[in-house]
Amino acid sequence: EAGVAQSPRYKIIEKRQSVAFWCNPISGHATLYWYQQILGQGPKLLIQFQNNGVVDDSQLPKDRFSAERLKGVDSTLKIQPAKLEDSAVYLCASSGPRAGELFFGEGSRLTVL
Amino acid sequence: AQSVTQLDSQVPVFEEAPVELRCNYSSSVSVYLFWYVQYPNQGLQLLLKYLSGSTLVKGINGFEAEFNKSQTSFHLRKPSVHISDTAEYFCAVDSGYSTLTFGKGTMLLVSP
DSSP states (O other): OOOOEEEOSEEEEOTTOOEEEEEEOOTTOOEEEEEEEOTTSOOEEEEEEETTEEEEOTTSOTTTEEEEOTTSSOEEEEESSOOGGGOEEEEEEEEOSSTTOEEEOOOEEEEEO | OOEEEOSOSEEEEETTOOEEEOOEEEOSSOOEEEEEEEOTTSOEEEEEEEOSSOSEEEOGGGOEEEEETTTTEEEEEESSOOGGGOEEEEEEEEOSSSOEEEOOOEEEEEEO
């Protein structure tokens, strides 16, 4: 079974530039999550989708971050414009019917200079 | 609102020694509790989970955890660690909406 795929693995940009991350969840998983993990901290939920609908985006900085999952499968997370404090690893995860069992991708590491 | 506190940011231990990683949670409703492990440059992987039933749960790689409702704790234990257990461990809580809140993590450093 293929795992959660994310790209790119690494990205370096300058502040005020834009960046996009892509995630393809495990086939058949209805729920998709984007987490932000800043160095030395635990993952923080940015947005949670159920199929193509948003379940929770309360911690998403909507003035600069956006995410979509148009066909209920893969998803894109965009940051525009980026700030220094956005430097982090962006983790995508998906889950099936088992409560709380999330499957994570390897993450996309963003460095903002 | 729910939250998770991992009391130790780093736990150094010698190989074959026992280890306990501490986790306390706060929630106003019944919770599900989880431990995830993150190896360097990898995503998180589920170690074990408590949903209901027996308060002692066993997971992969010889780890176990005990749910203590009165102390709002879910400490992770292993009787004998290996070098390969060196990783970051995250405790997480879910109040039933499949939305996990993670702690800040505990780095387990196993040395020979």
